[in-house]
Amino acid sequence: MSDTATAPTLPAHDAVNLDRAASLLADGALAAVPTETVYGLAADATSPAAIAALYAAKGRPRFNPLIAHVDGLERALELVELSPAAIKLARQVWPGPLTLVGRHRATSPVCDLARAGLDTLAVRWPDSPAMTGLVARLDRPLAAPSANRSGSISPTTAQHVADSLGDRIGLILDGGPCRVGLESTILADLPGGLVLLRAGALEAGRIEALTGTALQRASADTAIAAPGMLKSHYAPEAPLRLDVTQPAPAETYLAFGRWRGKAAAHVLDLSASGDLAEAAARLFAHLRTADALGRPIAVAPIPHDGLGEAINDRLARAAAPKDN
Secondary structure, eight states, X not given: OOSSOOOOEEETTOHHHHHHHHHHHHTTOOEEEOOSSSOEEEEETTOHHHHHHHHHHHTOOTTSOOEEEOSSHHHHHHHEEOOHHHHHHHHHHOSSSEEEEEEEOTTOOOOTTTTTXXXXXXXXXXXXXXXXXXXHHHTSOEEOOBSSSTTSOOOOSHHHHHHHHTTTSSEEEEOOSOSSOSOOEEEEEETTEEEEEEOOSSOHHHHHHHHSSOOEEOOTTOOOOSTTOSSSOSOOSSOEEOSOSSOOTXXXXXXXXXXXXXXXXXXXXXXXXXXXXXXXXXXXXXXXHHHHTTSOEEEOOOOOSXXXXXXXXXXXXXXXXXXX
């Protein structure tokens, strides 16, 4: 963090503060905004200059496309072409933690830089009065990747944003801890059906129950078409070991369920009761706390069913060798 001024932090529920944030965004500046998943770094998705500033603030690879956040299905359909199946699913779960990737409409105002030059675009209607309120005020979509330095742990509180980007952005809207704490599920809307690009807060099993069809999975060598597909992502600075039943004495241990092993240097419970929703909500905050302790991190085995699929996806990317 530099010695320059940190962005002011203001309550997200105050209409005056939303007006102030909207004015900043209209001028091409950046603001951190709470959603139900994680805090997003908002920028005008129609402005190449604003998107360039967003990439610079995050240190984000420019081949990694952004999600356009909207305030309703109607606005989403102004940006992308979606199949009847995708529209039906969106009607059932939006606003909520689902991102759909469809073919970008020629009439869409979202700039090429936000799409990383692709002919597709990711769209989401978040369950966030702050984000949707800003979209409505500006009458345009907002790009909003997680409000942290690229590749590092996603922020679930306003303080996490301040610690990572406070000297690089114009304003932080504080909505308290994120309710879900795990990013949205991303589906590609393809001619052959819906394909899971990134597991997330909307469980694959629920999607299959709503659509009545088995969800296809992207292969490991699928080209990057949406956020969160980089091999190394959501990563702490400390080394990270997974599926550990007995941590080393010098490790910080992220425990899950009932654990009766020998004490590690420090133990953080993702969920003592083995609740995957609780573990998802605590995951990024606990990774940050563990990283700040300056010790190697070990994580208990997490079941792969339900939300466990998304949790294990994030942990695998966090433990992967960092991209150069």
